[in-house]
Amino acid sequence: MYDVAIIGAGVVGSAIARELSKYQVNACVIEREEDVCNGTSKANSAIIHGGFDATPGTLKAKLNVRGNFLMDELARDLDIPFKRNGSLVVCTKDQDRSGLEKLLEKGTSNGVPGLRIIEREELIAMEPNLSDDVTCALFAPTGGIVCPFHMTMAFAENACTNGVKFFLNTQVDTIEKNGDSYRISTLHTDTKNKETFEAKVVINAAGVYADVFNNMVSENKLHITARKGEYCLLDKDAGTHVSHTIFQLPSKMGKGVLVTPTVHGNLLVGPTAVDVDDKEAVNTTASGLDSLAATAARSVKNVPMRQVITSFAGLRAHEDSDDFVIGEVKDAKGFINAAGIESPGLSSAPAIAEMVTDIVKGLLPLEKNPDFVGTRKGILRLDTLSLEERNKLIKEHPEYGNIICRCEMITEGEIMDAIHRPLGARSLDGVKRRTRAGMGRCQAGFCSPRTMEILEREVPMSIFDITKNGVGSNIVVGYNKEV
Amino acid sequence: MSETTRELTCIGCPLGCSITVTMNGTDVVSVTGNTCPRGDAYARKEVTNPTRIVTSTVRVEGGISPMVNVKTASDIPKAKIFECASALKNVVVTAPVKIGDVVVSNVAGTGVDVVAAKNIVAK
């Protein structure tokens, strides 16, 4: 019997797991995918929002501002790549600048520090590539960029180290109330084994599926729409085209798209916003990708779209109420929702974790975990070492001298670390998200066969079981002449 | 016997002439569409006795690479390509392998050997 079972190992589930691990609690995380950070958390704008956009008084407003505030300490403790590059919401000459003033008012009311409106002259000095039509902008100095993979993995690894159990490839089929606890029936997506988990408290952090699980235990039905957002990621050569995150002032033309550097130095353009029926529809579309360039040009000129290295789509979990749905379900004691977590969900995740943990404290007696270790080191990045340090490391561990991914200059040592650390990588994408091997301009064309060799040897596992991203996504299907 | 025709694309040069060969049974009656003598020769061979070099790989034990490039030492009848490929299915050689080493002799009854086309040093 678990004290707490968390459904979903995205950024919200993982942040909650880590927050709970500060206490003596027998907790587990149940995740359908083969790795943490494999749904909405892996395909989004990778922004830590300032918090000026949400309507004052909503959970989105409160938790975004709190989450943003927590990021400096978290980034330091958990070694998460994070940078406060500042956000700009730009207003163009055909738009009414009162829209910016309204945002400024909302932001001030939400408690966002340092907001101010900047006029064109100062703006162009900050961002020379803004469109000629831009007249002024709201500047939010606390806006930041983060690696959502590393953020989620940092939470999950740290939770794991502090005793939370993770069950991957484990799909929740049904949840039933069973006396004072819940019975969660699961199916292993690979072995097809069925397993039942019993838990006193269930936390529903299931992203676009959170309505399905809520509706299994409650008459207060939720309805979550998957809202697709398509993005283009550009080569690092384009990474300095802007230095701040450039939002567009929403208008009758739509919400617009953002143009932002990523924390790893690429340029990101997106997202579109289209509601879809299929909660798995992470496909990109010709119309979506085509629209990005035109829309981006409203705020930033000469975005070098020829330098796109990949495009992707993510699904936001939009709940009909238009706010986060967080709290114990009225007619299902011990069942806590963290649902409808769309933007600014990544920014809010640390604060959602605090809020949910407070709710759990009201349900279970939680004692401090005296063994809690709140810090975690990420994978060693060799470019942070001096030449002497690097050579000392290579002498002890020669694998750090062997480059596997030539685009991102990732070594065998980093990939081995990604495999052997808590909740280690078991797939090419798992390695990619942890190390960036395969995330560069050749998009894994060069390093895939080499990374497969390392997975085969280090896990160890059969080459035929190695997948791109979990069950069914195998890379090779047989020996030559035997298929 | 009635005459039949075959359409070919010449591979002699980038021009890629469309060649029509008129046949009477197995005899070539005429070649048209080519713009040079090489095209004529190619077409006549292609309709009467088409041949190909086949290249493939076989597994290596004890080498720095798991596979070694092999090829037929000379061209073999086109109709024997698949038979040649399947004859290599379970062939394993042991490193070191030198270019020219015979891997399979008289492959698929063609009288042609399959030979190594890469040097593989032992581990």
Next chain:
Amino acid sequence: MNTYDLVIVGGGPAGLAAAASAKDHGIDSILIIERDKELGGILNQCIHNGFGLHTFKEELTGPEYASRFIDMVLDRGIEYKLNTMVMDISADKKVTAMNREDGMFEVQAKAVILAMGCRERSRGALNIPGYRPAGIYSAGTAQRLVNMEGYMPGKEVVILGSGDIGLIMARRMTLEGAKVKVVAELMPYSGGLKRNIVQCLNDFDIPLKLSHTVVDIEGKNRVEAVTIAEVGSDRKPIPGTEERYTCDTLLLSCGLIPENELSKSAGVALNPVTSGPVVNDSLETNIDGIFACGNVLHVHDLVDYVSQEASAAGKNAANYIKNGKEKDAKIVEILPVDGVRYTVPKYIRPTEMDDTLTVRFRVGAVYKNCAIATYFDDQLISKRKRPVMAPGEMEQVILDKKKLGEYPDLSKITIKIEEA
């Protein structure tokens, strides 16, 4: 810090030929740096035959062709490091590299030859919509898996792009037991050699669909189907022409890009058309003593031309090391116009060049019964008839030093395609 007269970055066909040539022209202190576990570069995975017809007058497989040049390097006792990645090249020709044994180290060179080759255009760069499942490979990655590792990437295959690697892989996958259903090509002509279309597609009844592209990829885990559609003259898909192919694999053979990240770090200027360095008649970049050859300079069609070009680079680098550089030599630009997309070299020095100089280029479309015309300023110097020219095949013009000497006031050379 170790010092060498010449450091060659890359031990593929270009680097090997450059090294042998530099040695033959009197340079003893040479280091080749190769990232793979053996010399030979991409030729090691090109196991088909047809290499070397120009150089050796016989048809070799890729590894056989490579071994001839590897032997030249070994016979000459040229030093090389395997499993070693060059991390940086500075404008003053300091090369930073790393491997397991030496760690990160620097070598100072008097001259550097860039011979890093090229990479394949990825699915992301092509912006193909659809899902992102397993089963989508660049043709070269599939070639490595099948030919070097012995693993099949799939059973039912659609190929986008009719470049030679795509065509070659259609045959390879077929002979290894896969079913290749179709090859789609965006352009109205194939980028591959006729011989490969006949022997890799026609021999196995694999259809080639020109003016077609992939408009959707289905499958959430592994590819399940690919939809292709015909494109109009604007290269945009024509609605209503979609055809869906069930398959588990999509191979992409959609172009090669010279790999110039290191060149950029050294401050080498690149030509946006080729994505390779801008070079003069000695294949020297804008940085004194840094030369380039092979597919890092511009993507070649035949390896024989790579070897020729690399031999020239090796010789020129040797001259530079021994004699330095004539600083005040007059420079004349070659202008590619009217169907000529670029030229390599871009600049020549009429007083410094060899007696004859091969200028290589590609055309932008298929031309039938046209001619390659060369002008010195406005004067027609030569006009050579070509029955057919296509973007997939390199063309050339040979410049004669003596002839150039007759034009001391020459300001530009123009190469263009004209009516025959």
